[in-house]
Amino acid sequence: MEKPRQPTEPYRVKSVEPIKLLARQERQQKIEQAHYNIFNIDAADIYIDLLTDSGTSAMSNRQWAALMMGDESYAGAQSFRRFEKVVKGIFGKKFVIPCHQGRSAENLMFSTILKPGQYVLNNTHFDTTRGNTQHKGGIAVDLPCPEVDAPVPLPFKGDMDTRRLEAFIEEHGREKIAMVMMTVTNNSVGGQAVSMKNIKEVSRICKKHRLPFFFDCARFAENCFFIRRDEPGYEDKPIKEIAAEMFAACDGVMMSAKKDGLANIGGFIALDDEELYQRITDLMILVEGFPTYGGLAGRDLDILAVGLEEVMDPDYLQYRIDQVKYFGDILMQAGMPIVEPTGGHAVFIDAGALLGHIPAEQFPGQALTVAFYLEGGVRVVEIGSLMFGGTDPVTGEKLSAPRELVRLAVPRRVYTNSHLDYIAEVAARINARKELLGGFKISYQSRFLRHFTCKLEVIAPRNVEVNS
Numbered sequence: 001m002e003k004p005r006q007p008t009e010p011y012r013v014k015s016v017e018p019i020k021l022l023a024r025q026e027r028q029q030k031i032e033q034a035h036y037n038i039f040n041i042d043a044a045d046i047y048i049d050l051l052t053d054s055g056t057s058a059m060s061n062r063q064w065a066a067l068m069m070g071d072e073s074y075a076g077a078q079s080f081r082r083f084e085k086v087v088k089g090i091f092g093k094k095f096v097i098p099c100h101q102g103r104s105a106e107n108l109m110f111s112t113i114l115k116p117g118q119y120v121l122n123n124t125h126f127d128t129t130r131g132n133t134q135h136k137g138g139i140a141v142d143l144p145c146p147e148v149d150a151p152v153p154l155p156f157k158g159d160m161d162t163r164r165l166e167a168f169i170e171e172h173g174r175e176k177i178a179m180v181m182m183t184v185t186n187n188s189v190g191g192q193a194v195s196m197k198n199i200k201e202v203s204r205i206c207k208k209h210r211l212p213f214f215f216d217c218a219r220f221a222e223n224c225f226f227i228r229r230d231e232p233g234y235e236d237k238p239i240k241e242i243a244a245e246m247f248a249a250c251d252g253v254m255m256s257a258k259k260d261g262l263a264n265i266g267g268f269i270a271l272d273d274e275e276l277y278q279r280i281t282d283l284m285i286l287v288e289g290f291p292t293y294g295g296l297a298g299r300d301l302d303i304l305a306v307g308l309e310e311v312m313d314p315d316y317l318q319y320r321i322d323q324v325k326y327f328g329d330i331l332m333q334a335g336m337p338i339v340e341p342t343g344g345h346a347v348f349i350d351a352g353a354l355l356g357h358i359p360a361e362q363f364p365g366q367a368l369t370v371a372f373y374l375e376g377g378v379r380v381v382e383i384g385s386l387m388f389g390g391t392d393p394v395t396g397e398k399l400s401a402p403r404e405l406v407r408l409a410v411p412r413r414v415y416t417n418s419h420l421d422y423i424a425e426v427a428a429r430i431n432a433r434k435e436l437l438g439g440f441k442i443s444y445q446s447r448f449l450r451h452f453t454c455k456l457e458v459i460a461p462r463n464v465e466v467n468s
């Protein structure tokens, strides 16, 4: 098969950061010391880091310049006013609450509105959204669309199942539901896009039942790009107009701005409800900071004010989505079964399909994750039974992951296409010896979000063989 054409970057490089590949033996030592949990490995010991696209973007020259304009006043800083203006301009809401990252927005929101035992409905909860819901005694329910696991590259696999949404509301009643959420793009099912049609239908249902409708919009610009590219009627619309149409359908947003804010830290809540704004900001003074800085430095707010506009540049978005697609194509050529179509921010390998000999309870995704580090110093992350399995800390129910995926998240504007080529070579080497990989068992886990800190042990002797 012919190698796909590399997309060309719409920027040039002004500053570089050296990276180093440790020797195989050192990598073996590091992963053992980390108890086979890649979160426990120092960044200096990683060659190419695809753990996340969150907070890992390279800033532009305009963002570095904006940083110098930071106003570090405690209250009413000019940086906040600039940030607020940009957020209002894109998201169209009356009140803007800066937070230091997405999960602090979630914590503030759920601490304020969620009553124990209430449901939060989502196309698919991201792990921190689920964790924060559960932490406040709520029950997180996922309603992905029926096509989500279809083995064909349909364009809007991130949609919510609106039939199930209506049925759930009918069955449980609106008082039992704290809010309906839409995660764009839908990270946990493969960074898949959500269509405008689906957003509007969810909005209509929420209005009918007088339920609050909020976005988890960490990757809103990537979602808007997919709508423009794949949804009839949007092909000529500017990204900003698509965003305005999307957010007009909701009551508010929570955003981890570490993704499509093109920043290394930051987040916010934007909403119209004044009373809710007041209650959230009353709480945030206790836990996050004064409402005009919300746990961030003034310079962070200025960086975001530039990044949130820059991310909607059509040339940037075209390159971004093409680069992830290119990565997916070369990984497939290397023998990796991937979730198709490739999403906005990552390629997801179906480790369950690749490593059919490792049962879900032995974490095939983690076996592949460990193999990427050992084989090439590449850090990727398991999104399967390790992340989503175990026991529900609130209900005590046994949880299971829909699929055994491994996510290779692509940081924005950071790695070149030759870095991606290198990873595809690593993948081909793993594929050639995949039968030798074995499973893992957990020797320590925390109650919430266990994958971040758990410790693992090799259970299959053949894993030791391939790892040595």
Ligand SMILES: Cc1ncc(COP(=O)(O)O)c(C=O)c1O
Binding pocket: 054, 101, 102, 103, 104, 126, 128, 129, 183, 187, 216, 218, 256, 257, 258, 266, 267
């Ligand atoms: C969809 C989604 N929501 C929320 C979060 C949490 O944001 P943060 O990491 O800034 O706390 C993430 C982070 O990856 C995410 O992808």
